[in-house]
Amino acid sequence: MNLEILDNGFMLSIEGRALLTHRPENPCLFVGKGQERMDMYRGNFDIDDYVVERSPLTHAEISGDEIAFSNAPGQAVRLVLTIKGSHVEFAAKDASINRVWLRLVAEEPEHVWGGGEQMSYFDMRGRRFPLWTSEPGVGRDKSTEITWKADVTGKSGGDYYNTNYPQPTYLTSRRIAVHVETTAYSVFDFRNADFHEVEIWAVPERVELFAAPTFVDLVGQLSIRFGRQPMLPDWVYGGAIIGLKDGENSFTRLEAFRAAGVKVSGLWCEDWVGLRHTSFGARLFWDWQANEQRYPDLHNKIKELRFEGIRFLGYVNPYLCVDGPLFPIAEAAGYFATDEQGKTALVDFGEFDCGVVDFTNPAAADWFAEEVIGKNMLDYGLSGWMADFGEYLPIDVKLANGIDAKLMHNPWPTLWAEVNAKAVESRGLTGDTLFFMRAGFTGVQAHCPLLWGGDQSVDFSRHDGLVTVMSGALSSGLLGNAYHHSDIGGYTSLFGNVRTAELIMRWSEMAAFTPVMRSHEGNRPKDNLQIDQDPQVLAHFAKMTQIYVHLAPYLKSLSQQAAETGLPVQRPLFLHYEADVATYTIQDAYLYGSDLLVAPVWKAGETTRGLYLPKGGRWVHVWSGEEFDGGETISVSAPLGQPAVFYRQATDFTSLFEGLRQL
Known part of the structure; x- marks a missing residue:
């Protein structure tokens, strides 16, 4: 980077491209104080801020690689930036600061991408994007009836910017990238023609800057910074992962898929842990061990499937239900996050309560990796699973590391991914076991081998349907996430919105040209058409799996390329x-x-x-x-x-x- 002193100001550039410019009449930094309001309801958040102070730091004094900012000449220094290589480090001299607004150079025309996994708008220019991991919402479009109904009934309608996987990193068409190293709630605002503004609800550790001659080189740099996944497991290339949650009848249905010509690599049964029945319908039993009442002799059936070249996959999340056998073990060891009184914090998930395993406690993280995932899942024979709910850390719990849960909420998916990856590594199965996550944040790339697009609606809607999966794959792929896939046919069926045969077939067509094909029965299987219930849909799906398998040599070459260069399989x-x-x-x-x-x-x-x-x-x-x-x-x-x-x-x-x- 180059720091150039100007008349009454400065310009910071990287490889000849301006990043920060400052003059008293046009400052690059504002600081102040805010009083936030954050309300959480089952993974959905209502967030607002009362800004007490927002002051421009108009005066800057440069000494070597340090820039000291104050409100005016002669006043106390409030913030110091230190240039170290391609990083700009931040240090607050005023302890009252809890809001920072940084303005970076923008040019016209300029396009901006990134922000983690953005489902509605791939090019972020012209819009404002809060970065906070959460449920993405139902419909995600405030002008639609389904989003309105979701908001009224469950505070879960969402908007265009809501995402399971935010990340404070963006790239621009000037072939530069900016990463803000912070875990706090932050906002990317690309609405101004003259600057990009980054709002951070804390003083960030640093801002990292990248530049490259080509987009390919830039993506490669980011993949080195955030981590690269291993190559896809060889078994994946054998066909689709069939998602069924029908107890032991899942095996019978799987055979019908195969008889119809479907190429199968795996059977994925979320309900391998059993079910509980609530007024909302059947829910999984959150205790993470095989339920052999629902799946008799499951361990041997997994062995039989594997002999036939088909792997078995399950489901897990970082919560433990109070009425399961693992809960008292974890509570006695002090592995749960606590409430204000120091007792186990309980989260209501709808007629059952759960404890939050505290992954900031190394002993708790090790226990979950070894005893839950290692012994109950990997040693039992599972070759993969959905690692769900990384975005659900409550913001009012107390954690072992003493850090405010509001600052741990965003990085929680990365800690969750690390626990899963550690378990896999402990068995020497990295590159063979495939777990997939919808939640993410900075650094998740180094641990999670596969993203999934989350819970799209079972429709063709612009902000929550099939098309959003492509935007999610492209935006996250630029930040080092090489592999992305989705629930074939979508997941969320509410307010009479159900799958059509056309939707399943069109989704299957897209999935055949993604790293992994995986079906899902959705949140209401009995209300929705399933692939094996319609001969035309089943035949079409079989053909799509044949296309996927036919392209396996090409996909293998892309997987090798991803491991070597960081380039994603799906590319803008x-x-x-x-x-x-x-x-x-x-x-x-x-x-x-x-x-x-x-x-x-x-x-x-x-x-x-x-x-x-x-x-x-x-x-x-x-x-x-x-x-x-x-x-x-x-x-x-x-x-x-x-x-x-x-x-x-x-x-x-x-x-x-x-x-x-x-x-």
């Missing part, structure tokens, strides 16, 4: 076509590696797909063989079973891609 078009600015805002199509372009149908009733092909060569339509020049917006036929997919004419995988026409 601009990653390889950065000279083509028309690609910078596309979020409903993606590159699958560098050689395939995938544009799923994401609107109901459509059988054609319009899309833009990037400049820089010719593209071949997979199903017809028709060739197109890049740099054009085209429309192609996309009937069920033939999503809009193209390959680069110059690819080394031509014969493999041409083979898709024969399936």
Whole structure:
């Protein structure tokens, strides 16, 4: 970085690109105090701030690599920035400061991406994004009836910025990236034409700055900073992971899938722990050990499946129900987060209470990794699981490390991922066991081998349907998360909103061109169409799994590339076509590696797909063989079973891609 002293100010740049500029009339820093209000209701948050002070730090004095800021000449220094390599460290000299606003240089035109996993808007320019891990909400669109109903009945409607996985990191079309090292609630505000403003509800440790000649290099730098996943397990390439929660009948249904020609790599049964029945319906029993009343002789059945090349997967989260046998063990050892009185803090999950395992207590984290995941899951035979609920840390509990739960809430998913990864590593199964998470924060990349897109609605809606999964994959992929997938058919069915056969088939088409195919029966299985209940849907799904398996050699090469370079499997078009600015805002199509372009149908009733092909060569339509020049917006036929997919004419995988026409 370069610090240049200007008349009555300064400019900080990296590789010739301005990042911070400061003059008294246009300061880059504001500090002050705020009194926040945070209300949590089952993973959803209502957050507001009463700003007591917001003062511009107009005066800056530079001494070597230090910049001391005050409100005016002659007044006390309130904040000091220290430049260390490509980092800018923050130190408050005024202990009353609990709010910082930093303004970074913006240019026109400039596009901005990142922010963790953003489901509604891939290009973040022009909008404000609070960064706080939470339930993303139902519908996520305040103008819709379903979001209104969710807000009224359960405070769970959500908005465009709500996400399970926020991260205070962004990239811009100037080929720079900014990461704010903080765990506090923060906000990215990209609405101003002249600057990007970062709001932090604490004094951050530092701001890290990155620059590169290309987007590929920039993504590689970020993947080194945040961590890289191992390659996908070899068993995954065998087909789809079939999600069923039907007790021992799940095995019978699995055989029907296979008889229909479905390629299967795994059977995923959330209900392997058994069920409890509430007024809300059947819920999982949160005690994380096999329930052999619901799944008789499960241990041996897992062995039999594995002999046939099919792995068994389950479910776990970081809570323990009070009426299960693990709860008294954890409570006696002091492994739970506590309340104000020092007693075990209990969280109501709807007619049953749970304790929060305190992962800031090393003994509790080790116990959960070894006794719960290690012995009850890995030693029992599970090859993977959904590691759920990382975003649910209550903000009023007391933790062993003494840090305010409001500051531990955001990094909690990373601690949860670390516990899971430690258990896997203890058995020497890293790279073979596959757990997947929806929650994340800075550093989750180093521990979680696979993201899943969370709980989309079972529909084609703009802010909570199929199309949002693509935006989530692209935004998180730029930050070092190489692998992303989703619940085929969506998950959330409320207020009469149920799956259609068309939705399942279109979702399956997209999933065939993602790192992992996995189905889910949804939150209300009996109310919704399932893949094995409709012969047409089942046959279509079988074909999509055959496509997925056919592409396994290509996917393996992308997995190897991810491990070596940090490049995600699903990539925004601009990653390889950065000279083509028309690609910078596309979020409903993606590159699958560098050689395939995938544009799923994401609107109901459509059988054609319009899309833009990037400049820089010719593209071949997979199903017809028709060739197109890049740099054009085209429309192609996309009937069920033939999503809009193209390959680069110059690819080394031509014969493999041409083979898709024969399936």
